[in-house]
Amino acid sequence: MARSTRELRERRHARIRRKLSGTAARPRVAVSRTNKHISAQIIDDTAGVTLAAASSVEGAFKDVSGANIEGAKAVAAQLSARAKAAGITTVVFDRGGFDYHGRVAAFADQLRADGLEF
Numbered sequence: 001m002a003r004s005t006r007e008l009r010e011r012r013h014a015r016i017r018r019k020l021s022g023t024a025a026r027p028r029v030a031v032s033r034t035n036k037h038i039s040a041q042i043i044d045d046t047a048g049v050t051l052a053a054a055s056s057v058e059g060a061f062k063d064v065s066g067a068n069i070e071g072a073k074a075v076a077a078q079l080s081a082r083a084k085a086a087g088i089t090t091v092v093f094d095r096g097g098f099d100y101h102g103r104v105a106a107f108a109d110q111l112r113a114d115g116l117e118f
Helices: 005-019 069-085 103-113
Strands: 028-033 038-044 049-055 092-094
Touching (some): 028 103, 038 103, 049 069
């Protein structure tokens, strides 16, 4: 039986999450993307709380598309600013089962450029 693209991505994400967890000292950056948008959260898995989040559906990104690399970089810059405001400097990157390529890679590169370590 052929598996759908979504099911394959969810299986990859589950495989990644078995090895990856965010702590208070080093929270997890979970990236999610659709055809039109990109969003991310910084999560402390031990406490089960989201420490910071940013998404291309926010009003601040009305003029920026989340469907391209420039939009991904803009959302990453917003997330890194919110992370710094929350006192977060080191994180673990969770690509969410998506290929580390294109928008996801650009998102990670922008986070690194803005000073987050992972």
